[in-house]
Amino acid sequence: MKDRNKKTTSQEQAAPAAARKGARRALAVLLACLIAAACVLVGWLAALYTRDARLRKLEWLIQTLGDEYYREADLDALYEELYDMVVPDEFSAYYSAEEYAQKAAESEGAGTGIGVTVAAAEEGLRIHAVTENSPACLAGLKEGMYLLGWESGGGVQTGELASFVQFVGAQSGAFVLYADFSPDALPSAENAFLLEKRTFRAAYCLYRDAEASFGFRGEEETSLTETGGGLAGLGADTAYIALKRFNGNCAEEFEACLALMRSRGKKHLILDLRGNGGGYLSDLQRIAAHLLRNAEGARPVVARAKFRSGAETVYRAAGNDFSAYFSAESRIYVLADENSASASECLIGALVDYGTLGYDHIFLRRDGETDVCRTYGKGVMQSAFEYSDGSAFRLTVAEIVWPQGKSIHGRGVTPEDGAVAVTAPAYAGEQDLFLEEVLARLG
Numbered sequence: 556m557k558d559r560n561k562k563t564t565s566q567e568q569a570a571p572a573a574a575r576k577g578a579r580r581a582l583a584v585l586l587a588c589l590i591a592a593a594c595v596l597v598g599w600l601a602a603l604y605t606r607d608a609r610l611r612k613l614e615w616l617i618q619t620l621g622d623e624y625y626r627e628a629d630l631d632a633l634y635e636e637l638y639d640m641v642v643p644d645e646f647s648a649y650y651s652a653e654e655y656a657q658k659a660a661e662s663e664g665a666g667t668g669i670g671v672t673v674a675a676a677e678e679g680l681r682i683h684a685v686t687e688n689s690p691a692c693l694a695g696l697k698e699g700m701y702l703l704g705w706e707s708g709g710g711v712q713t714g715e716l717a718s719f720v721q722f723v724g725a726q727s728g729a730f731v732l733y734a735d736f737s738p739d740a741l742p743s744a745e746n747a748f749l750l751e752k753r754t755f756r757a758a759y760c761l762y763r764d765a766e767a768s769f770g771f772r773g774e775e776e777t778s779l780t781e782t783g784g785g786l787a788g789l790g791a792d793t794a795y796i797a798l799k800r801f802n803g804n805c806a807e808e809f810e811a812c813l814a815l816m817r818s819r820g821k822k823h824l825i826l827d828l829r830g831n832g833g834g835y836l837s838d839l840q841r842i843a844a845h846l847l848r849n850a851e852g853a854r855p856v857v858a859r860a861k862f863r864s865g866a867e868t869v870y871r872a873a874g875n876d877f878s879a880y881f882s883a884e885s886r887i888y889v890l891a892d893e894n895s896a897s898a899s900e901c902l903i904g905a906l907v908d909y910g911t912l913g914y915d916h917i918f919l920r921r922d923g924e925t926d927v928c929r930t931y932g933k934g935v936m937q938s939a940f941e942y943s944d945g946s947a948f949r950l951t952v953a954e955i956v957w958p959q960g961k962s963i964h965g966r967g968v969t970p971e972d973g974a975v976a977v978t979a980p981a982y983a984g985e986q987d988l989f990l991e992e993v994l995a996r997l998g
Contacts, residue, residue, distance in 0.1 A: 582772065644951055646937055652945030664803025666757035669723065673702055675716045678738035681982065684830065687758035687799065694748040699982035700734040704742045707731070711742050726752060735983040760808035762815055763795040769815065771808055779811055788994035794821040798842070801834030801898040806841035813845055822882060825993070827890045829920065833897025833933065836870050843902055846872035846887065848911040851875075857905045859960070860936050860953040868953070874937055875912075887912050890993060891968065892920035892981075896931030897955075903930070903968060904957030906925050911954040914960045914973030918993050928976045934964030 620628050650658060657667075670689020673680050680702035684693050704711040705722055707730040712722065723730075729751045733742035742745060758771035762779065763786040770776040777839040786795055794816040798809060816824065824847075836858065843857045856873035861867050881887070889903055889912065906912050923930035936953045956962045970976045975996075979989035 583989050604730055608871050611756065636769040638946075641948075644935075646935055646947045646951050650947045650949065655939075655941070655947040656922075656944060659949075661757070662802060664757050666755045668752050670757065673716060673719060676701075679703075682717060682734060683982075687756050687761060688773070688777060690749075690753060691755065692770075694750050694771075696732070696734055696748055697736075697983075697985075698770065699984040701738040701740070701769075703733040703735060703740060703746065705730065705732050707948060720932075723752070738837065742851075756804050758808060759799045759801075759803055759805035760812050761900060762798045762812040763797075764793065764816075764819060764821055764836050765789045766819075769812075777804070777808075779815060786994075788991060789825075790823065790997070792821055793823040794819070795825045796897075797827040799831055801831070801836075801838040802840070803836070806838045809842050809907065810845070817880050822884065823886045824881070824890075825888045825890065825997075827990075828895045828899045829892045829901070829989070830894045831896070831899040832931070833892060833899055835903075836901075836936070837896065839898045839901055840870055841873045843905050844872040845876055845880055846902075846911055847872060847875060847907060847909040848877050848881070850877070850909045854960045855905075855909065858958065859940050859956050860902045861956065862953045872905075881929065886916070886990060888916045888918065888993070888997070890918050890990070891930050891974075892989075893922070893927055893929060893931060893967075896933040900930050900933065900963055901955060901957070904961065904963070908958040908961075912970075915975060916966060917972075918979075918989075919968065919970065919974045920989055921970075921978045922981065923978050928967040929967035930963070932963055932965050932967030934962050 565940075569650050596732045617630065617633070620819055621630055622631075624631040636649075636784070640651055660667075665688055666689055669691045670686035671682055671691035672684040674683040675681075678701060682696060682698055682700045682702060685696050685698055702719065704713045705719060706712055707722075707726055707728070712718070729749055732748045732750060733746050735746040736861060749827050756773060756775065756777050758777055759910065760771065761782075766785040767781050768783040768785065769779045770782045772780040772782070776970075790797060794812075796809065796812045796816070798805065818970050840857060847857075850872070853875055854873070854932045855875055856869055858870040859867055860870065887906065889904065889906065891899065895903075903917065907914065919928050919930070934955050936952045936955050940948045940950060942948070954962060954964060977989055977996075979992065
């Protein structure tokens with residue numbers, strides 16, 4: 556009995572001790588939570604009051620608008636406008652998640668829609684560009700054609716550019732575009748082009764010589780395919796390569812065109828960069844590797860990026876094999892216009908700095924009405940900064956200069972440098988008068 560009574564007494568004494576211990580634990584947890592909350596509050600207040608006062612005011616304005624405006628405010632639309640307003644120059648841009656995903660797909664050569672760019676002109680809508688291997692290209696539409704009308708079974712429609720864009724966007728099956736090189740032509744069976752929106756593999760190079768023309772064709776993968784006859788007026792020992800963009804598979808395509816040039820026994824090259832607004836420096840590095848006549852070393856410098864901090868990034872060619880395609884006697888000429896920009900101008904700079912060509916081998920389009928005669932003059936580089944929701948801010952981050960340090964930003968390549976001016980219309984039309992004039996001068 557004694558032992559039992561002592562045990563009972565010990566249990567009775569232990570119960571208050573356990574309760575006190577539990578209370579102390581609960582108090583410690585509560586204090587930890589209060590300290591954590593205080594730290595969060597202090598951190599929040601510090602973050603709030605160390606942010607730019609203008610940003611705090613903007614947040615207050617938007618909050619007041621959302622809470623107090625007499626109608627429900629469309630804050631999503633407001634924010635979209637604000638995002639666009641942050642863009643500091645014409646080369647930077649804000650992309651929504653959907654837009655940025657589309658840009659990323661395009662950078663890999665994935666095309667969607669019909670592959671045609673239409674612009675408003677004095678005489679009406681005009682086809683500004685046709686993507687190689689797109690539905691528009693395969694249907695036979697050409698740059699410079701006037702868009703006469705469109706229909707999908709309910710009669711021919713006409714209108715402004717916005718009407719055309721809305722029409723194409725609404726199509727889910729086959730439809731017809733009417734286009735002709737004459738703005739006065741009427742829609743008819745002779746100028747009807749049947750199209751259907753789809754995904755396609757965009758191509759960026761085409762090859763021509765005096766005997767035949769080749770383009771890249773195919774569904775998942777593309778290959779050089781003969782597409783027509785030779786280029787009239789082109790010398791028997793000369794190849795013509797048009798490079799439309801530094802994008803997608805352009806580097807592989809350019810290499811395939813050079814290999815075809817070599818196999819067909821051509822030793823001179825006309826490189827057409829008209830309308831090429833640039834693209835990726837990685838493509839420039841690969842393409843330039845084949846064109847640097849007097850460059851030394853395995854990977855010559857093709858461009859330099861200069862940042863605000865004073866730092867410099869050097870971009871080198873992916874190789875150096877000029878002699879694999881050209882001889883010491885080979886001549887290379889470049890065609891350019893006011894839309895040749897960025898990577899196109901970098902490539903021209905590398906060709907000039909390494910002696911591949913002189914300025915007198917660069918032919919520039921001169922506008923007969925405005926007398927403008929130069930390349931675009933874009934000597935800056937953009938980088939894309941991605942946000943967690945998939946959107947992105949493409950921002951100008953550096954100035955780009957030629958291998959020897961020359962900057963053409965805001966100026967471009969001009970006749971004052973020694974380039975040759977050729978007066979010609981902006982669009983090639985049924986006849987490419989610019990190219991015909993160059994070929995005539997080259998004899």
